[in-house]
Amino acid sequence: MSVQEEVDGTPLPPGWSAPAHQPGAFELPTTTFRERAERTMARPFARTAIAGATDHAAELTWLKFEGVDHDGLRDQAKQIRAHAIANLPDYLEQWIDNAEANGTIVHFAADEVEARRIIAEICVDEQIASVVKSKSMASEEVSLNSALEGAGVDVFETDLGEFVVQAMGDRPGHVIAPILHRTKDEVHALFSEMAGRELPNEAEALTAFARAGLRHAFLTADGGISGGNFLIAETGEVMLVTNEGNGRLTTAAPRVHIALVGIEKVIPRRRDLPVLLPLLTGHGTGQQITTYVTITGGPRRGAEPDGPERTHVVLLDAGRSALLGGEFEEALHCIRCGACQNVCPVYRQVGGHAYGWVYGGPIGAVLTPLFRGQEEGGEVAQATTLCGACDDICPVRIPLHDLLLGLRRQRAEQAQTPRREQLAFAAWGAVWSRPRLYRASTVVGGAALRVLARGDAVSTRLPGLRRWTDGRDLLLRRGRG
Amino acid sequence: MTDRASFLAAIRATPRGEDPGLPDRIQAPDAPTELRAGESPVERLVAETELVSAEPHRVARASVGEYVAELLRASGSTEVALTEDLAAQLVPIRTACEAVGVHADDYRVVATDRARASRLHATVTGCAAAVAATGSIVTTAAGAGRAGALIAPLHICVVEETQIVDGLHALFDGEALAGAGSLLALQSGPSRSADIEKVLILGVHGPGVVHLVIVGD
Amino acid sequence: MDTGEVIADHVGVPTVVLFPTCLGDVVARQTVADAAQVLARLGFAVRHPRGATCCGQPAFNSGHDVPARAVARATLHALDDGSVDPILVPSGSCTSMVRLHWRELFHKTDDAEAALRIARRVRELSSFLAEQSSAIAALQPRLTARVAYHDSCHMLRELRIREEPRAVLATIEGVELVELAGGERCCGFGGTFSVRYPEVSVAMADAKLQELEPAGIDLLVSADPGCLMQLGGRLSREGSPVRAVHLATVLAEAIA
Numbered sequence: 001m002s003v004q005e006e007v008d009g010t011p012l013p014p015g016w017s018a019p020a021h022q023p024g025a026f027e028l029p030t031t032t033f034r035e036r037a038e039r040t041m042a043r044p045f046a047r048t049a050i051a052g053a054t055d056h057a058a059e060l061t062w063l064k065f066e067g068v069d070h071d072g073l074r075d076q077a078k079q080i081r082a083h084a085i086a087n088l089p090d091y092l093e094q095w096i097d098n099a100e101a102n103g104t105i106v107h108f109a110a111d112e113v114e115a116r117r118i119i120a121e122i123c124v125d126e127q128i129a130s131v132v133k134s135k136s137m138a139s140e141e142v143s144l145n146s147a148l149e150g151a152g153v154d155v156f157e158t159d160l161g162e163f164v165v166q167a168m169g170d171r172p173g174h175v176i177a178p179i180l181h182r183t184k185d186e187v188h189a190l191f192s193e194m195a196g197r198e199l200p201n202e203a204e205a206l207t208a209f210a211r212a213g214l215r216h217a218f219l220t221a222d223g224g225i226s227g228g229n230f231l232i233a234e235t236g237e238v239m240l241v242t243n244e245g246n247g248r249l250t251t252a253a254p255r256v257h258i259a260l261v262g263i264e265k266v267i268p269r270r271r272d273l274p275v276l277l278p279l280l281t282g283h284g285t286g287q288q289i290t291t292y293v294t295i296t297g298g299p300r301r302g303a304e305p306d307g308p309e310r311t312h313v314v315l316l317d318a319g320r321s322a323l324l325g326g327e328f329e330e331a332l333h334c335i336r337c338g339a340c341q342n343v344c345p346v347y348r349q350v351g352g353h354a355y356g357w358v359y360g361g362p363i364g365a366v367l368t369p370l371f372r373g374q375e376e377g378g379e380v381a382q383a384t385t386l387c388g389a390c391d392d393i394c395p396v397r398i399p400l401h402d403l404l405l406g407l408r409r410q411r412a413e414q415a416q417t418p419r420r421e422q423l424a425f426a427a428w429g430a431v432w433s434r435p436r437l438y439r440a441s442t443v444v445g446g447a448a449l450r451v452l453a454r455g456d457a458v459s460t461r462l463p464g465l466r467r468w469t470d471g472r473d474l475l476l477r478r479g480r481g
Numbered sequence: 482m483t484d485r486a487s488f489l490a491a492i493r494a495t496p497r498g499e500d501p502g503l504p505d506r507i508q509a510p511d512a513p514t515e516l517r518a519g520e521s522p523v524e525r526l527v528a529e530t531e532l533v534s535a536e537p538h539r540v541a542r543a544s545v546g547e548y549v550a551e552l553l554r555a556s557g558s559t560e561v562a563l564t565e566d567l568a569a570q571l572v573p574i575r576t577a578c579e580a581v582g583v584h585a586d587d588y589r590v591v592a593t594d595r596a597r598a599s600r601l602h603a604t605v606t607g608c609a610a611a612v613a614a615t616g617s618i619v620t621t622a623a624g625a626g627r628a629g630a631l632i633a634p635l636h637i638c639v640v641e642e643t644q645i646v647d648g649l650h651a652l653f654d655g656e657a658l659a660g661a662g663s664l665l666a667l668q669s670g671p672s673r674s675a676d677i678e679k680v681l682i683l684g685v686h687g688p689g690v691v692h693l694v695i696v697g698d
Numbered sequence: 699m700d701t702g703e704v705i706a707d708h709v710g711v712p713t714v715v716l717f718p719t720c721l722g723d724v725v726a727r728q729t730v731a732d733a734a735q736v737l738a739r740l741g742f743a744v745r746h747p748r749g750a751t752c753c754g755q756p757a758f759n760s761g762h763d764v765p766a767r768a769v770a771r772a773t774l775h776a777l778d779d780g781s782v783d784p785i786l787v788p789s790g791s792c793t794s795m796v797r798l799h800w801r802e803l804f805h806k807t808d809d810a811e812a813a814l815r816i817a818r819r820v821r822e823l824s825s826f827l828a829e830q831s832s833a834i835a836a837l838q839p840r841l842t843a844r845v846a847y848h849d850s851c852h853m854l855r856e857l858r859i860r861e862e863p864r865a866v867l868a869t870i871e872g873v874e875l876v877e878l879a880g881g882e883r884c885c886g887f888g889g890t891f892s893v894r895y896p897e898v899s900v901a902m903a904d905a906k907l908q909e910l911e912p913a914g915i916d917l918l919v920s921a922d923p924g925c926l927m928q929l930g931g932r933l934s935r936e937g938s939p940v941r942a943v944h945l946a947t948v949l950a951e952a953i954a
C-alpha cells in the first residue's frame with residue numbers, strides 16, 4: 001500500500017504509506033464519562049495544553065469582536081440559521097436542483113450505514129484506489145475511514161492534525177484543533193518511526209515531513225473527500241474553510257471530489273456569508289477569516305484549466321431531520337465553530353475524548369444524546385455544571401444550557417437515569433417537600449456532620465460522602481471563616 | 482438505497498419550526514470583515530495583507546512586469562506558471578521573466594502534467610477581486626484555476642486597485658463573482674497550521690510566501 | 699433569558715424576608731446569621747420564612763422535575779405570605795432558580811401565578827446590599843485584606859449581576875480587590891455535578907485556586923454558598939491559609 005512512487009522526480013520520504021487506521025468502535029457504550037475523563041486528566045501535558053489552547057482561542061475570539069456589534073451579528077446569524085432550518089426541505093430541494101444543474105451528482109444517505117455504503121460504492125464505480133481527505137466531522141460521525149479501508153481504498157487525512165490522529169490510531173480531540181491533546185514529542189516519535197530515522201524535533205521540520213508525503217498523496221490520489229461548512233441553496237455550492245490549503249487541494253487535484261455534508265448545513269444565499277463567515281472563523285480560531293475559503297459548484301467546466309472530472313455530494317441525515325420542529329431543533333443551527341468547547345470549564349479539564357463520540361464540549365453533550373439516543377449517549381448531558389459560558393459565546397446563540405436541561409429531563413422521563421438516582425430524588429422529594437420532615441432532616445443531618453467534624457471540617461471518607469470528601473472537606477460554617 | 486424523493490419526503494414529514502424570516506440586509510451590523518467609516522480601501526488592504534503575513538507592494542502599471550519578474554528572480558524561482566486572469570499583465574510579465582531568465586509557462590499547460598505542476602517554484606495570478614477588510618485575494622476556477630494560487634511554494638497575485646472591494650458584503654453583493662465557474666475562492670496570506678503545540682507554521686499545503694502586487698496609476 | 703424585569707424599588711422598606719436556602723440550613727448557617735446581622739445593622743427588620751425548604755434546583759438541574767416541583771412548592775407556599783416584602787437570598791444560584799426557572803417548573807400548574815409573584819419579590823442579597831452602599835459606608839466597615847471575588851455562574855450569566863458585589867466590597871476600607879484571570883470561570887461545583895464527577899469537579903476548583911497564592915490573596919469572596927462549599931472545602935483539604943467566605947460574612951466582620 002505505498003503511495004505511487006516518484007511522481008515528481010524527488011524521492012518519497014522513506015516509510016511513507018497510508019497510515020493504518022485502527023477504527024475501533026466508539027467508546028460510548030462501554031465506558032463512562034468519568035472513566036474517559038480520568039484518562040485525559042492523568043496526562044498532565046494534555047491538561048495544560050487543552051486549558052492553554054482553549055483559553056487562548058476564547059480570548060482571541062473576544063478580541064476579534066471588540067468594537068463591533070457582536071451581539072447584532074449573532075442575532076442575524078441566529079435568524080439566518082433559524083430561517084434555513086425552518087425551511088430546510090425547500091432549501092435542500094433548491095440546493096439539490098442547483099447542484100445538479102452544476103453537474104454535481106447528489107446522493108442521499110438516511111443514516112451512517114448508508115453513507116458508508118454510498119461512498120464505498122462511488123470509490124468502486126470511479127475506480128478510486130486512494131483518497132486524500134480534508135477534515136470532516138461528518139466523516140467521523142459515520143466512521144468513514146474504516147469503511148474505505150474495508151473497501152480496499154488507501155486513505156490519507158491531509159489536515160496535519162488529522163493526519164497525526166490517523167497515524168496514531170487516535171480520535172480527534174477538538175473540532176478545530178484535532179491534536180490539541182498531543183505533544184510535539186509524541187508527533188516527533190511518530191514521524192521519526194515512519195521515517196525510519198530521527199527527525200529534528202521541531203514543529204517546522206515535522207510539518208515539512210508530513211507535507212512532503214501528503215503532497216505525493218495529493219498528486220496521486222484518485223479521489224478527494226471533504227466535508228462542507230455550508231451548502232449554499234441559491235447556487236448549489238459547497239463551502240469549505242481551511243488554513244492549511246488541504247481543503248482546496250482536495251477539491252482541485254484528484255480526478256473525483258466527494259463531499260459528505262449534513263443536511264443542516266444549508267444556508268439560503270451567498271449573501272448570507274458576510275454574516276456567517278466572520279462568526280465561524282472568529283469563533284473557531286479567532287481569525288478575521290481563515291486563510292482559505294473555498295466555494296465549489298460541481299466539477300471542472302469547459303475551459304477551466306484544472307479541477308475534478310466528477311463531483312459527488314452525499315447528503316447526510318443520520319438523526320438530523322428527527323430534530324426538526326421539536327424541542328431540540330436549535331441544535332441544528334450549530335455551525336461547528338468549536339467556541340463552546342473553548343469556553344467550557346469542563347472541556348478544559350477533560351478534553352474531547354471524554355465525551356465518547358465525535359463531538360466534545362457543550363455541543364457534544366447536546367448532540368451525542370440526540371444522535372446516539374439517550375440510552376447510549378444520555379450520560380454526557382449530565383457532565384456539565386450548567387455554568388452558561390457556552391450560551392454567551394455561541395455565534396448563533398444556541399441555548400445550550402436549556403437544551404442540556406431538556407435532555408436531562410428527557411432522560412429522567414425515559415427512566416434512563418440509574419435506578420439509584422431515581423430513588424434518591426424520590427426520597428429527597430418526599431422528605432423536603434414537607435417542612436417538618438425537612439427541618440428534622442437538617443437537624444439530624446447537621447448533628448451527624450458535627451459529630452464527624454474536626455473543627456469546622458468534615459473530611460471523613462464515609463461511604464455516603466466519599467464522592468465529596470475524597471478531594472474536599474465539607475465545611476460547616478458554624479463560626480466565621 | 483434512499484432516493485431523492487423518499488429522502489426529501491422524510492424531511493418534509495417532520496413538523497416545521499418557527500420561521501423568523503431572513504434578516505434585513507440594510508441593517509447589517511458592523512463586522513470585523515467590513516470597512517470602518519472613512520477608511521481607505523487600499524490602505525486597509527495593505528494593512529490586512531501584512532496582518533495575515535503576506536507582503537503588499539504598490540506598483541505603477543507600467544512597471545508591473547519587471548517588478549514581478551524581479552520578485553521571482555530574487556526568490557530564486559525558475560519554474561513559474563502564469564494564469565489567464567492576469568489579463569493585460571500576462572504578456573508584460575512573461576516578457577520581463579524571460580529577460581531575467583525565469584521560465585514562465587501558462588498554468589493551463591502546466592496543470593495537465595501533475596508532476597510538473599508539483600515542481601513549480603511559483604505561480605503568478607491575477608484575481609477577480611481583493612477584499613480590503615480581510616486582506617483576501619479572490620480567485621475563480623475560470624481565472625486562476627482551482628489550484629493556481631496554492632500549488633507552488635510562492636504565490637504572487639496582481640491586483641488592480643479598481644478590483645478592491647470594501648468587505649465581504651460588497652464582495653457577495655457585487656458583480657465580481659459573475660462568471661466564476663465551478664469554484665470561487667478567498668485566500669488570505671500564506672497557508673498555515675498551528676496543530677503541533679500551537680506553533681504557527683507557514684506553508685503547509687499551500688504557499689509559504691504570498692506577495693500582493695497592487696497596481697495603480 | 700429574561701433578567702430585565704422591573705422589580706419594585708424596595709429601598710426603605712423596613713422589613714425583609716431572608717430565605718436561608720437548604721445549604722444555609724445545613725452547612726452555611728453562619729452565612730445566614732451574618733446576612734441577618736448585616737441587614738439588622740442597616741435598619742431592616744429581618745424575617746425568616748416559616749416552612750421554606752429548598753428551591754428544588756438539585757432535582758431540577760438533574761432533570762427530575764416531579765420531586766423538584768414538590769420541594770419547590772413547599773418553599774413557594776412558605777414564601778408566598780401575602781406580603782410584598784422583598785425576599786433576599788444569600789445565593790445567586792437559588793435566586794436564579796426562583797426568579798427564572800420556577801416559571802418553567804410551575805408552568806400550567808395551579809401555582810403558576812404564585813411563582814410569578816415570588817419571582818418578582820425575590821432579590822439576590824448582594825445586589826440588594828449594593829443599593830444600600832451609603833448606609834453601609836456610614837457603618838464605617840473596615841477590614842484589611844487582599845480579596846478576590848468569585849462570580850457565581852448563575853448569578854453572573856443568568857441574573858447578570860457582576861458589579862454589585864464588587865461595589866459592596868469597595869465600601870469596605872482596607873479591602874484591596876484583585877481581579878483574577880479566571881475569575882468568571884466556573885468553580886466546578888455544579889450541584890450534583892460535584893458528586894457525579896468528583897475528580898473533574900476538584901480539578902476545576904484547583905484551576906481557580908492555583909491563581910490565589912501568586913496573587914497574594916487572603917480572602918476569596920463569593921455570594922453563593924455552593925461555590926464556597928466547593929472552593930472552601932478544597933482550600934481546607936489542601937491546608938491553604940486562604941479563607942473562602944460569603945460576602946455577608948466579610949461585611950459582618952467589617953462592621954463588627
Ligand code: SF4
Pocket residue numbers: 283333334335336337338339340341363393394395396397398
Ligand atoms: S454550539 Fe455554537 S459555539 Fe458550539 S460549535 Fe456550535 S455554533 Fe459553535
